[in-house]
Amino acid sequence: MPIPDEGSEDFYEEAPCGYATHRAQDGVIVRMNRTLAQWLGHASEGSVGIRRFQDLLSPPGRVVHETRHLMLLRSSGFASALAMEMVHANGERMPVLITSQLRRDSFGTEFIRSTIFDGTAHMRYERQLIEARDRAETAAREAQSARAAADAANRAKSCFLRAMNHEFRTPIHAITGFAELLTTAGATIGEGAKQQYLGRMQESALHLLGLLEDATRYASLDAMEGAPAADPVRLRTIVENGLALARPILDRRQVLAVQLPDADEPAVLVDGAAAAEALSCVLRDVARRAPPRSNLRVGVRRQADGSAIELRGTALPQSRSELSALLSPLDAPAVMNRGLEGSGLGIAYAHRVLGLFRGALTMDHTAESGFGLIMTFASDRSAFNARLSIVPGPAGAG
Numbered sequence: 001m002p003i004p005d006e007g008s009e010d011f012y013e014e015a016p017c018g019y020a021t022h023r024a025q026d027g028v029i030v031r032m033n034r035t036l037a038q039w040l041g042h043a044s045e046g047s048v049g050i051r052r053f054q055d056l057l058s059p060p061g062r063v064v065h066e067t068r069h070l071m072l073l074r075s076s077g078f079a080s081a082l083a084m085e086m087v088h089a090n091g092e093r094m095p096v097l098i099t100s101q102l103r104r105d106s107f108g109t110e111f112i113r114s115t116i117f118d119g120t121a122h123m124r125y126e127r128q129l130i131e132a133r134d135r136a137e138t139a140a141r142e143a144q145s146a147r148a149a150a151d152a153a154n155r156a157k158s159c160f161l162r163a164m165n166h167e168f169r170t171p172i173h174a175i176t177g178f179a180e181l182l183t184t185a186g187a188t189i190g191e192g193a194k195q196q197y198l199g200r201m202q203e204s205a206l207h208l209l210g211l212l213e214d215a216t217r218y219a220s221l222d223a224m225e226g227a228p229a230a231d232p233v234r235l236r237t238i239v240e241n242g243l244a245l246a247r248p249i250l251d252r253r254q255v256l257a258v259q260l261p262d263a264d265e266p267a268v269l270v271d272g273a274a275a276a277e278a279l280s281c282v283l284r285d286v287a288r289r290a291p292p293r294s295n296l297r298v299g300v301r302r303q304a305d306g307s308a309i310e311l312r313g314t315a316l317p318q319s320r321s322e323l324s325a326l327l328s329p330l331d332a333p334a335v336m337n338r339g340l341e342g343s344g345l346g347i348a349y350a351h352r353v354l355g356l357f358r359g360a361l362t363m364d365h366t367a368e369s370g371f372g373l374i375m376t377f378a379s380d381r382s383a384f385n386a387r388l389s390i391v392p393g394p395a396g397a398g
Helices: 008-013 034-040 059-076 120-188 191-224 235-252 272-289 320-327 345-356
Strands: 018-023 029-032 078-087 093-104 110-118 231-234 256-259 267-270 295-303 306-313 371-378 387-389
Touching: 018 034, 034 078, 059 078, 059 093, 093 120, 110 120, 120 191, 191 272, 191 345, 231 235, 231 272, 235 256, 235 267, 235 272, 235 295, 235 306, 267 272, 272 295, 272 306, 272 345
Parallel strands: 256 295
Antiparallel strands: 018 029, 018 110, 078 093, 093 110, 231 267, 295 306, 306 371, 371 387
């Protein structure tokens, strides 16, 4: 096979890489091959003796040239594979890799001879590596988050089962205990005591049924995780529906709940059914702990950080520690030695509903009499916040 007739000049001008030589003193280009000129859209003869090497670079490329390229050349006379950007005549940027050497002619003039490689493929490969690394790190973080969420879900499920085990045992023991008294004592039990026992059994059965409903309701929130439905809902509608849902237990406990008139009807973005159920659950749990013939006042109002449903009422007889335990109703130690008022699973439901809408349920105590519940809906209509204030005070405080 014949060897192509290539002279040194052709090899320089048509090389697969760019060549450029410029004076170190002022950067003026003294020689450029056709390959580099074609890459940049300039004519070789129009650049030699006129353009400076730094004028062919983008602003970031000039920074690298001035801070690293020239520094390496002055310190060691050589710079290898520096990543820079050159600018085409049409303004487009071209990534390049530049290797340069500092030379002197017979007169002592310093020149910088540079070999320039098209870095487009190299930069694309580096970018793909960075993107692949970022995807791998994101996947690792997501997997870690998923594991943490799964662990938290398992812990919550175990805590829920432990709490429910105790909650269900209390009314079941009451029913079986009174049933055993009725069956073993027989005719020796007076009619008054018999009616009392039957009443306690009925109360325990109703409580057991309520627990089952609360547990089912709480478990149903699993389906809402991740993407809870939200629509504009009037707070007044939430209050009316919440009171209607809580009416049976309020009547049975002889607790009077009054809806106060509202000046306006602010709307919030939330799952209306879940919000009404959350309010009713809190009302039911409060009614179970309130003295008979207590009064509750429920109203709607606007405030600085959004719109709110506010509940005020008679002081609860429980101690501060017992009321504080309502914030961790599924904590197994907190449910021990409780009667039929239960551990507050309704409040646990409300707490979880609030969490689904980026809200929170908090409690504080002050020296004021009575207790207060404030469910605040954020003014941007994108969050669902609540504040629960239950304050012990003298019995009968309104």
